[in-house]
Amino acid sequence: MMGGHAERDHALFSASGAHRWLxxxxxxxxxxxxxxxxxxxxxxxxxxxxLAEMKAVNYFYPAVISKKKITYAVKKMKENELWDDEMLVHTDTYVDYIRDVSMKLPSQPRMDAEHKWDYGKYMPPGYEAEGFGTADCTMVQGEKLFVIDFKYGKSPDGRVSAEHNPQLMLYAxxxxxxxxxxxxxxxxxxAIVQxxxxDGISEWECGIxxxxxxxxxxxxxxxxxxxxxAGYSPGVKTCKYCRARAVCRARSDHNVKQAFTLGEMPPLITNNEVGERLMAMRDVVTYQKDLQDYALKECLAGKEVQGxxxxxxxxxxxxxxxxxxxxKLTKSGVIEEEVLWEKVPLTLAQIEKAVGAKDFHDAVGEFVIKKAGAPTLAEESDKRKAITNKVTAEEAFKEEK
Incomplete structure (x- = not known):
């Protein structure tokens, strides 16, 4: 049951890609x-x-996955170059959420971790075997069904909402x-746990x-x-993980149109027009990069790409x-050895990784502050609080006092 995540089959009508093909x-x-x-x-x-799967199974079914087995598995995982001790903390957050949900129920629910759910009955004739997906955590108790998805991305732009989430609804x-x-x-x-x-937890409930x-x-x-x-609906989110995104004609035509068919341009554009054009052209730069990567790959394969x-x-x-x-430099007397070396401490993140998140926090957490990030532009739907350099009346009054 464990460790087969990377080898799993992928359905043509996958749940993880549902936002795209729907x-x-x-x-x-x-x-x-x-x-x-x-x-x-x-x-x-x-x-x-x-790791998250093992911890979830251990919480509900310790006879299946023991603490000892998890300790041994973590030891092996640490040999992976992608391992980071933060995984221990973040997977605990995920399992803590599952635990908190289950403890509010009248009795312990049935829990299935990393279970493959079949929704083939909703697929076209002949494609029934192409409708399935693997849910991170599914629980059922009485009249309630829970689908909980663990997302490990760290980019705020990759925040996922549980509301009307097609991936989770297919699992359901x-x-x-x-x-x-x-x-x-x-x-x-x-629920989505990121x-x-x-504020990486998103929840939504509905009727069956x-x-x-x-x-x-x-x-x-x-x-x-x-x-x-079938028609095509190119867009930033729709095209992001599509394997045909570099050479899809619908996406190409859409982005060329957004980039060049702007109509008569006035001397100055308004802020409303700035917003509209940014929204219309948000996929143009990404598409250009995808197209360049594809063209380079074709050229390296010996194929011709005109121009x-x-x-x-x-x-x-x-x-x-x-x-x-x-x-040889030092022995020849050309330069002193001290000049060849620069003593520079590791970065905060590198030290934390070397020490371990918990020990780092216990030892020097008092010396760590989180500085505000540089302002960046985001769509209005982004959940982060808007910031501005404009001084409010309240702030101005405080300064006068």
Whole structure:
């Protein structure tokens, strides 16, 4: 059961990609022959999920996963270059949330960790085997069904909301099909736990009829996706993880239009126009980068991309043997050894990683402050508090006093 996160099968109609194929059904067939890729961030998330799964199972079923087994597993995990002691803290936050939810129930719920749920009945004929997804934590008790998802991303731009979340709602559909024979489910509680973000918990609840109504919508969109007449809906979030994003004609046309079809330009644009154009062009830069990466890959493979070629970038000099070179310099008397070295302390984050988060906090936590980050632009829907350099009347009055 444990440690198979990276090797899991991926469904054509995956739950994790539901936000994309429900919004852009044409992407299902468009991207299916493109290779799946991974990243260090994804691999780091996989490692954290494996630890989170073990801790959740240990809490509910200690006979299945003992503390001793977790200790041994963590020892092995620490050999992974992506390991960070913060994983111990963040996975505790996730399991603490699950524990708190379960303790409020009349009796201990049934809990399934990293369970593969099948929602194939909502898929088109012939594609029933392509509708499934693995939920981090599913619990059921009496009339209540809980779906809890662990997200390990740390970028505020990657904050995920549980409200009407299609990934979690698909898990709920699959879980309901199994649980409905044993439990009179009426309420569905969805939650996202993102422990690396401030206020990283999002919750939403609805009735089971809302989930079943969503299932009808899924069935319509999935059928459209394989009909051959599906449309495309390019956008920042829709295209972000689509494997065909670099060469999708709909996305290309959309971004070229946003970049160049601006109409007659007045001498100065208003703030409203600034906002509108930023919103319209928010995917243009990302698309250009995706297109450049794809073109470089094609050129390196010996294929022709009209007007472009792959060339060697700016190189840099390096030692073949640094120790031998520095030794020769000092022995020759050209330079003093002290001049060759600069004593610089590790960064705060590096020291914390070397010491361990808990020991670091206990030892020197009193000397650590968190400075405000530099102002950055975000969409109005972002949950972070807006800041301004404008002095309020209240602040001005305080200064006068």
């Amino acid at each position: 919004e852009c059904p044409g992407s299902i067939l468009l991207e299916k022959d493109f290779p799946d890729t991974s990243s260090d961030a994804a691999a780091e998330g996989t490692l954290a999920h494996e 559909l699959g879980a309901y099909e199994v649980y409905k024979l044993l439990y009179p489910i009426k309420e569905v509680h969805l 422990p690396r973000l401030t 009829n809302d989930i079943l109504e969503f299932g009808g919508y899924v069935k319509e969109r999935a059928a459209l996706a394989v009909s051959g007449n 472009w070629k792959a060339v060697e970038g700016k190189g840099k000099r390096d030692w073949t043997n640094q120790d031998a070179a520095l030794s």
